[in-house]
Amino acid sequence: MPYPTPGTGPAPAAGTTAGAERAGRDAFFDNAKYLAIVLVAIGHAWEPLRDDSRTVTALYTLVYAFHMPAFIVVAGYFSRGFDATPARIARLVTGIAVPYVVFETAYTLFTRWTDQAPDRPVSLLDPLYLTWFLAALFIWRLTTPLWRLVRWPLPLALAVAMLATLSPSIGNDLDLQRVLQFLPYFVLGLSLRPEHFLRVRTRRMRVLAVPVFAGAFAVAYLTHPRSSWFMHRDSAAELGTPGWYGPVMTLATFGCSLLLVACFLAWVPGRRTWFTVLGGGTLYGYLLHGFLAQGSRFWGWYDPHWVHRPVGWATAALVAAAAVTVLCTPPVRRVFRFVVEPRTEWAFRGTAGGEGRSRSAVGSA
DSSP: OOSOOTTOSSOOOTTOSTTTTSTTOOHHHHHHHHHHHHHHHHHHHHGGGGGGOHHHHHHHHHHHHHHHHHHHHHHHHTTTTOOOOHHHHHHHIIIIIHHHHHHHHHHHHHHHHHTTOTTOOOOTTSOOGGGHHHHHHHHHHHTHHHHHHSSOHHHHHHHHHHHHTTOGGGOSGGGHHHHHHSHHHHHHHHHOOHHHHHHHSSHHHHHHHHHHHHHHHHHHHHHOOOTHHHHTOSOTGGGTSOTTHHHHHHHHHHHHHHHHHHHHHHTSOOSOOTTGGGGGGHHHHHHHHHHHHHHHHHTTTTOSGGGGSHHHHHHHHHHHHHHHHHHTSHHHHHHHHHHHSOOOGGGOOGGGGTTOSOOOOOSOO
16 A cells, blocks of 8 residues: 555644645545545435435434544544644644634525525524534544543543433533534544554455444334434433433444444545545535535425435435535635635744644544
8 A cells, every 4th residue: 555554653634635645645544534424415415305214214324323423533533643732723723713613604694595594693602504513623622632641531531421411401502412422432533543443444344344234224224213312412301311311322322333433444445546535625525515405405406206215315315425526626625725724824923823724624524
């Protein structure tokens, strides 16, 4: 493989566009990010179709059980080098905080029109739609030095997530319920080493992944579980369940999601492919495809009767995959770089401003 082993030396900012083709990038992670963002887009495309089919609901639940955990584990892995130096803080602000403010405002204005809600306020404390991930990643990255310091980071993060499910009063500020419940996946990524990824990238794991995914789909189809548990947005009380369900489901979904993430990574190619270069632009696909997903119902894309049949489910998935692929391409990235990866050296002084063009700090997008 023409790329060095991932994770050696200071962890680069995965997901960057400016450094996408530089030596040192591992094609495996770029491939994983691209395939994960395709699944995110497909999940959003299937969301309006869930009430029409038990099959679509099962597929939707299966995808949501592992696509965000996969994103977050990789984000944690590429956050290992975050040491809170001025340069790192500057990249965190320009790579995450600035796009968060821009897209939170843009989505609010856009959905005022599509949702017919002209009075919807612009609230930077209440993430709208998919901007919650940027707010969460900002917080997780800031806490990285703490997780590198404590003796048992993953058990502690799981305890925090379990306690969060018992606290309906956390509220919506910065979507903290999600921040805390998804935290263990980020902390796990911080704890991983290159050899851990190599262990799942074997022929045996690829073979085992087939019955695991088939079994997971069968369980989702037969039991019709609540996908809300995998979205980690609500406390146990908000989901109408006894308090003890929260900690139990935290551990259950964590185990289930990690198994599926391992199976997903087992099938990610490690060589350069036609979509490897797109892995460096998945932050663009993530942030931009939401406008299509939000506008699709307003524009009547789901109105035709055939869309709610099997051919429609497949068409929705293909259109979503194609759209997000285009949004990850270099021409699109050049057009929107000024808002996703802005030049902000002028705002910092000393070493914080000495890294040239701001590079996206999002390890998984």
